[in-house]
Amino acid sequence: MSQTARLIIERGTTADGQHVDTFDVHFDAGQSVLDGLRWIRVHQDPTLAFRFSCISANACKECMMRIDDKVVYACLARLEPREMKIAPLANKALVRDLVTEIAPPAERLRQ
Numbered sequence: 857m858s859q860t861a862r863l864i865i866e867r868g869t870t871a872d873g874q875h876v877d878t879f880d881v882h883f884d885a886g887q888s889v890l891d892g893l894r895w896i897r898v899h900q901d902p903t904l905a906f907r908f909s910c911i912s913a914n915a916c917k918e919c920m921m922r923i924d925d926k927v928v929y930a931c932l933a934r935l936e937p938r939e940m941k942i943a944p945l946a947n948k949a950l951v952r953d954l955v956t957e958i959a960p961p962a963e964r965l966r967q
């Protein structure tokens with residue numbers, strides 16, 4: 857049976873300012889927050905920025921973000937039928953929306 861999670865997502869950049877967008881996501885039991893974010897990007901807002909690579913193998917570690925103020929992997933966190941606050945990592949430089957600078961300094965592209 858499908859349920860609904862209300863994802864309250866911090867968006868924006870440091871330079872242009874941040875705001876919150878809210879999305880209602882229908883899901884089946886067992887689906888991850890990363891599944892919900894991918895659904896939003898396909899069906900609601902293609903500009904939503906977040907990182908992922910391995911999709912639930914928990915190998916890439918790129919989907920790390922804060923959910924309800926706890927640092928988690930979005931591909932391991934399960935959607936729940938309630939409001940869930942989703943934010944970028946607080947201890948990394950913000951790139952945009954849920955994307956933060958995670959590459960070691962020596963591996964970053966020069967600007």
Ligand code: FES
Pocket residue numbers: 890908909910911912913914915916917918919920929930931932
């Ligand atoms: S998508 Fe790779 S660890 Fe979550």
